[in-house]
Amino acid sequence: MAAIPTRPRVLILVAPGEQPMFTRMNLPPFGTGVVTASLRAAGYDVDLHDLNSDLSRMWQAGEFTKADLHPFFDERAVMEFIGGAPHDFLDTFAGRLLAGKDIAAADVVGISAGGDFSFLEMQSAVVIGAHIQRHYGKPIVLGGNNLDYLMQFKDAFHSWWQACITHFAAAVTGPGEDVFVELAGALGGQRPLLPMARPGVARLAGPSVVRAPDAVHRILAPDFDGLRLDDYHNFVRHRPQASPGKRSADEMWNRMQLYQFPPYLSWLANETGAARLGNGVTGKLVMPYVFNYNCPYSCAFCTESLERTKLVHATVDDIIADMTGLSEKYQTPYFYLFNNYFNLRNGFVEEFASRVILHGVELHWSDCARFNSLTYERLALLAASGCRKLTFGLETASTSMLKIIDKRVKLAEAEQVLRWCSELGICADLEIITGLPHEDEDTFAETTDFLERNAEFINYFNVNRYFVAPKSLMGARPQAYGMRLRKFPDAYQRLLDANYQWLADDLEFSYKPQNFRVYEFDEIDGRSAEQLAADIIPKIARLNAIQSTDFSDAWRVLSLRQDRLGRAPARLSNETMALA
Amino acid sequence: MTTAEGTPAPEDAPGETTASQVKEVLERAISNKDFARKLLDDPDAALAGYVLSEVQLLLLRSLDEDDLAKLTPENLDEFFAVDSAVYTPEDAAMVQQGYQLYDEEDLEDEEAVRSEGT
Numbered sequence: 001m002a003a004i005p006t007r008p009r010v011l012i013l014v015a016p017g018e019q020p021m022f023t024r025m026n027l028p029p030f031g032t033g034v035v036t037a038s039l040r041a042a043g044y045d046v047d048l049h050d051l052n053s054d055l056s057r058m059w060q061a062g063e064f065t066k067a068d069l070h071p072f073f074d075e076r077a078v079m080e081f082i083g084g085a086p087h088d089f090l091d092t093f094a095g096r097l098l099a100g101k102d103i104a105a106a107d108v109v110g111i112s113a114g115g116d117f118s119f120l121e122m123q124s125a126v127v128i129g130a131h132i133q134r135h136y137g138k139p140i141v142l143g144g145n146n147l148d149y150l151m152q153f154k155d156a157f158h159s160w161w162q163a164c165i166t167h168f169a170a171a172v173t174g175p176g177e178d179v180f181v182e183l184a185g186a187l188g189g190q191r192p193l194l195p196m197a198r199p200g201v202a203r204l205a206g207p208s209v210v211r212a213p214d215a216v217h218r219i220l221a222p223d224f225d226g227l228r229l230d231d232y233h234n235f236v237r238h239r240p241q242a243s244p245g246k247r248s249a250d251e252m253w254n255r256m257q258l259y260q261f262p263p264y265l266s267w268l269a270n271e272t273g274a275a276r277l278g279n280g281v282t283g284k285l286v287m288p289y290v291f292n293y294n295c296p297y298s299c300a301f302c303t304e305s306l307e308r309t310k311l312v313h314a315t316v317d318d319i320i321a322d323m324t325g326l327s328e329k330y331q332t333p334y335f336y337l338f339n340n341y342f343n344l345r346n347g348f349v350e351e352f353a354s355r356v357i358l359h360g361v362e363l364h365w366s367d368c369a370r371f372n373s374l375t376y377e378r379l380a381l382l383a384a385s386g387c388r389k390l391t392f393g394l395e396t397a398s399t400s401m402l403k404i405i406d407k408r409v410k411l412a413e414a415e416q417v418l419r420w421c422s423e424l425g426i427c428a429d430l431e432i433i434t435g436l437p438h439e440d441e442d443t444f445a446e447t448t449d450f451l452e453r454n455a456e457f458i459n460y461f462n463v464n465r466y467f468v469a470p471k472s473l474m475g476a477r478p479q480a481y482g483m484r485l486r487k488f489p490d491a492y493q494r495l496l497d498a499n500y501q502w503l504a505d506d507l508e509f510s511y512k513p514q515n516f517r518v519y520e521f522d523e524i525d526g527r528s529a530e531q532l533a534a535d536i537i538p539k540i541a542r543l544n545a546i547q548s549t550d551f552s553d554a555w556r557v558l559s560l561r562q563d564r565l566g567r568a569p570a571r572l573s574n575e576t577m578a579l580a
Numbered sequence: 581m582t583t584a585e586g587t588p589a590p591e592d593a594p595g596e597t598t599a600s601q602v603k604e605v606l607e608r609a610i611s612n613k614d615f616a617r618k619l620l621d622d623p624d625a626a627l628a629g630y631v632l633s634e635v636q637l638l639l640l641r642s643l644d645e646d647d648l649a650k651l652t653p654e655n656l657d658e659f660f661a662v663d664s665a666v667y668t669p670e671d672a673a674m675v676q677q678g679y680q681l682y683d684e685e686d687l688e689d690e691e692a693v694r695s696e697g698t
Contacts, residue, residue: 549600
């Protein structure tokens with residue numbers, strides 16, 4: 001991208017979600033970091049702020065209660081506020097979040113509505129946009145992964161889209177690294193604004209919300225300069241002067257805290273570490289990074305199954321340069337990779353691992369992976385290159401269900417890989433989906449049998465309840481999968497109500513409502529949605545009972561150490577997948 | 581599961597494998613000051629004979645004097661009585677509501693969008 005002669009100023013804001021009211025933040029915002037990197041490379045002066053930091057400080061100072069946030073969960077109040085109606089609480093709260101930001105100096109304001117499928121993120125993004133527009137008259141561009149979620153279910157969230165398209169300069173789905181640069185140039189007066197020509201930019205065609213196809217991803221190292229990086233510290237053990245035995249024990253602990261524990265425990269261990277800062281404990285960043293996008297498989301439940309998208313994969317040279325660069329710049333060896341899956345390209349495992357080993361780079365990382373093509377030798381190379389955890393999408397161990405969803409997993413191969421991972425010290429996590437249409441007792445038992453048979457080799461498995469993704473093969477052709485779809489007439493407000501109730505009841509973070517469940521389904525010639533809802537509870541309990549007791553013990557010991565007895569985490573905290 | 585190796589089980593240590601011996605270790609640390617001291621000074625020796633996973637060993641090795649001072653039989657029972665649960669507050673309420681049949685034509689107008697695209 002050619003540099004432009006003047007340096008327009010772009011204010012980038014990350015809208016706050018609920019996490020700071022529950023636990024410390026532990027990961028800087030990846031997507032926003034990538035857009036920032038792209039803007040800076042194109043010559044823009046970027047002022048970057050994560051308003052989660054501000055929300056966290058307000059929360060810690062006791063400036064509000066969770067129940068106070070009710071107006072953010074009121075569809076009509078928020079839509080009317082965007083449309084120009086007064087609302088003291090929303091306007092004042094947005095102003096407090098934005099205190100100290102130089103909004104007046106910005107030519108364009110970009111707001112990320114986040115990527116955690118959080119309604120506070122989505123609602124606060126538009127409230128903050130409306131506040132800035134009202135008080136400062138700046139053009140607002142909305143982005144963030146949550147917009148993909150809102151676009152998938154655009155009929156349910158029509159009022160949100162209509163308000164944003166009507167009142168803001170642009171709302172962009174998909175990759176923002178190039179589109180945002182173009183939009184910032186146009187809105188800053190450098191180029192004409194032609195929203196129809198820009199990938200992923202939403203608009204109204206009559207009463208319908210439409211968008212041009214999303215842009216194609218580019219692989220970029222995120223740029224987090226400007227953020228309050230201490231806010232994302234993971235408090236790990238670090239005693240460089242200690243004996244080798246103690247340093248080894250510290251390394252084991254850090255590996256457990258950052259990679260072996262599921263997120264809810266990792267956060268709890270982080271809180272425990274923060275309380276002991278300085279006493280052999282130091283704050284370290286964990287870097288998020290992605291070097292491949294899009295998937296060559298067509299798993300029927302997945303949002304990537306309906307249409308083929310070209311794979312995007314960085315070269316090994318660029319990946320090593322990005323990872324070593326991030327490691328040096330942000331003083332950390334720790335990475336969470338969020339690739340589609342690590343072993344996507346033939347020969348990549350050998351190339352990546354040998355390059356890391358030969359260069360003597362210290363990296364610790366986790367990523368998703370597929371079982372196929374992972375030999376013992378390849379896994380050994382990955383372990384030597386710093387691989388600490390791989391998460392495999394098994395979804396189900398029923399051979400018939402695997403065929404129906406076109407997963408292309410061989411169970412014997414999966415069992416072998418799990419054993420090898422265990423042997424090599426790589427934590428192996430699984431994604432499991434229950435509640436697929438026509439999953440009966442027998443097919444479900446195949447999954448529980450598999451999990452029990454391999455329990456000693458599985459670190460943790462995420463229990464995901466199936467939901468209908470409209471932009472998946474199953475969502476687009478429900479009858480072919482034995483489903484008849486049903487929808488809620490007012491899903492948006494109902495989901496807002498459920499999310500507010502979760503906050504107002506002061507439940508534990510993992511009880512966050514299942515925001516993907518916009519549609520339900522009846523099985524054709526089978527169970528009704530009501531029966532399926534009743535059937536799923538014992539299934540989830542059955543799966544939870546197979547989970548290693550290590551994690552419940554860890555929750556208890558870490559809670560004891562903090563002298564803090566909260567409600568135990570719900571283990572059902574995930575959905576079937578992240579939206580691409 | 582990994583078993584702490586080395587010395588035989590102490591007299592009052594449990595002799596058989598259970599799902600988790602973490603609570604038993606903590607209970608013993610409350611009732612037996614010598615054991616509590618040993619758990620702090622030489623955790624590997626103190627934990628020999630217990631059947632503990634690597635995670636459990638790491639957790640118990642990480643305890644310090646302040647942690648043990650917080651322990652009482654009452655709060656230990658309280659912490660170990662709590663278990664994970666499945667809680668899906670919106671489901672029960674939402675499923676009770678009336679549905680309307682979904683019109684599949686509304687589901688996805690990607691074809692139309694693509695044709696209108698760039």
